[in-house]
Amino acid sequence: xxxxxxxxxxxxxxxxxxxxxxxxxxxxxxxxxxxxxxxxxxxxxxxxxxxxxxxxxxxxxxxxxxxxxxxxxxxxxxxxxxxxxxxxxxxxxxx
Amino acid sequence: xxxxxxxxxxxxxxxxxxxxxxxxxxxxxxxxxxxxxxxxxxxxxxxxxxxxxxxxxxxxxxxxxxxxxxxxxxxxxxxxxxxxxxxxxxxxxxxxxxxxxxxxxxxxxxxxxxxxxxxxxxxxxxxxxxxxxxxxxxxxxxxxxxxxxxxxxxxxxxxxxxxxxxxxxxxxxxxxxxxxxxxxxxxxxxxxxxxxxxxxxxxxxxxxxxxxxxxxxxxxxxxxxxxxxxxxxxxxxxxxxxxxxxxxxxxxxxxxxxxxxxxxxxxxxxxxxxxxxxxxxxxxxxxxxxxxxxxxxxxxxxxxxxxxxxxxxxxxxxxxxxxxxxxxxxxxxxxxxxxxxxxxxxxxxxxxxxxxxxxxxxxxxxxxxxxxxxxxxxxxxxxxxxxxxxxxxxxxxxxxxxxxxxxxxxxxxxxxxxxxxxxxxxxxxxxxxxxxxxxxxxxxxxxxxxxxxxxxxxxxxxxxxxxxxxxxxxxxxxxxxxxxxxxxxxxx
Numbered sequence: 001x002x003x004x005x006x007x008x009x010x011x012x013x014x015x016x017x018x019x020x021x022x023x024x025x026x027x028x029x030x031x032x033x034x035x036x037x038x039x040x041x042x043x044x045x046x047x048x049x050x051x052x053x054x055x056x057x058x059x060x061x062x063x064x065x066x067x068x069x070x071x072x073x074x075x076x077x078x079x080x081x082x083x084x085x086x087x088x089x090x091x092x093x094x095x
Numbered sequence: 096x097x098x099x100x101x102x103x104x105x106x107x108x109x110x111x112x113x114x115x116x117x118x119x120x121x122x123x124x125x126x127x128x129x130x131x132x133x134x135x136x137x138x139x140x141x142x143x144x145x146x147x148x149x150x151x152x153x154x155x156x157x158x159x160x161x162x163x164x165x166x167x168x169x170x171x172x173x174x175x176x177x178x179x180x181x182x183x184x185x186x187x188x189x190x191x192x193x194x195x196x197x198x199x200x201x202x203x204x205x206x207x208x209x210x211x212x213x214x215x216x217x218x219x220x221x222x223x224x225x226x227x228x229x230x231x232x233x234x235x236x237x238x239x240x241x242x243x244x245x246x247x248x249x250x251x252x253x254x255x256x257x258x259x260x261x262x263x264x265x266x267x268x269x270x271x272x273x274x275x276x277x278x279x280x281x282x283x284x285x286x287x288x289x290x291x292x293x294x295x296x297x298x299x300x301x302x303x304x305x306x307x308x309x310x311x312x313x314x315x316x317x318x319x320x321x322x323x324x325x326x327x328x329x330x331x332x333x334x335x336x337x338x339x340x341x342x343x344x345x346x347x348x349x350x351x352x353x354x355x356x357x358x359x360x361x362x363x364x365x366x367x368x369x370x371x372x373x374x375x376x377x378x379x380x381x382x383x384x385x386x387x388x389x390x391x392x393x394x395x396x397x398x399x400x401x402x403x404x405x406x407x408x409x410x411x412x413x414x415x416x417x418x419x420x421x422x423x424x425x426x427x428x429x430x431x432x433x434x435x436x437x438x439x440x441x442x443x444x445x446x447x448x449x450x451x452x453x454x455x456x457x458x459x460x461x462x463x464x465x466x467x468x469x470x471x472x473x474x475x476x477x478x479x480x481x482x483x484x485x486x487x488x489x490x491x492x493x494x495x496x497x498x499x500x501x502x503x504x505x506x507x508x509x510x511x512x513x514x515x516x517x518x519x520x521x522x523x524x525x526x527x528x529x530x531x532x533x534x535x536x537x538x539x540x541x542x543x544x545x546x547x548x549x550x551x552x553x554x555x556x557x558x559x560x561x562x563x564x565x566x567x568x569x570x571x572x573x574x575x576x577x578x579x580x581x582x583x584x585x586x587x
Binding site: 014016053054056058059060061062063064065066067068070071073076077084085086087088089090091092093 | 118119120125126127128134135136137138139140141144152153154155156157158177182184185186187232233234240241242243244245246247372374377379381382383384385
């Protein structure tokens, strides 16, 4: 299943990844290969298998509504490049 | 001169409402749910921070609350429901996706009947699903393009989304729908549904079409409305704006517009109109939900009496008018308070009087205490109001005295009967005393007397007022009127 260069650019944009033309070509090959690989699954006859959204036979894994203490403030910011007044500081985001 | 035939346009409106649920912990982690007035980033953990390797777990109470809302609104509760990932990049979305529900929501269909100026309309619902709220972004201006600050406390707060079918036909109907929805959510006690705090938010989709046309017109999405009034004004502004464009032969642009409260107008929000590609897929970290019929019935049994049923019962059992019953069932607390007052009065025959006092002077006192004050915020209890209603109805005190007694009760918390006894406020039916006061009033007010005699019937009210003043409000008003007439008409 060969992807077009435009499809690769579209996927890259959704992932917020900037690609130059060489990279688009290289990824077009690689992504197409991955898709081909998954095509094998289409060869399996699943006409008798009901659709499912998961591969474990689990349901209703939930928890009681009981609050527990949150993370220590220093741990919260351990990996934060910039903090200010208890907030994470990020580049300007406009609505 | 000929008049051009104006096309009559009809507005078609649907709404999306986001409601934060009043759970104790967050949707997928045990962080405290409350984020209002908290220090930023104190109610966060690896799950709601979206750290790699975290594992969300469903809050059972949030699921129960959503099903309760669905049952209250007549939704179907399917046996099977699941969560999905909705992918989009935005800095307030910690994981790069929101856990939401795509094609198998917890509640399907349903309807809400609204009443606007006596007309009823059934507003059908599309669905109700459960998702998580995003983090909060604050914008800071530093004179160099600015920057943003992120508070993750709101991230992961349980958010219930309700979507209607395009069944609304005016701004007034939309406001009525939103009001009633919020009322029901508060009756269910599953959300504060407080617009100012952001726990009840909505967007509107609307389009215009010539009346009689089946096909929908071009859709405009309306955002930034922070009150019911704003919803109504925003829609009404759009109807005018779009009608003008269509009448001039123009076409409507499909776009998102924001309501500007200061001007009452809407403005295009120039977003980079790229079609969203959310790439929904089933959330692999959350096994699906199987909702048993037992669970549904258990929840159904927990439903309180809802506003419509309560209103009908109040009309039937207490002989209230439609409008009185609407006012007294506005909140569950108000309805309970009214019923407690009727109980305390000792007889249902005092119910109308109790309703009268609640809707008049009690409401006035409460609004002095704050915009959403209830009786429990004051020194007055339902028993005070029941007592007052009985004292007025059985003629122990006059309506005029009752106002003073209520004022005193709000001030001191004393029971009306005790106030009446302590201050000697019983209604005076003594004809001699009333007669004497009437005579004084006539002597002291020759102008009112002349007015009355020249045919100004209203002048008698002024004189009755003077008699009341003379007798500190305790005179039986009918007796006072009678005494005045006797003097005025007889002594002409």
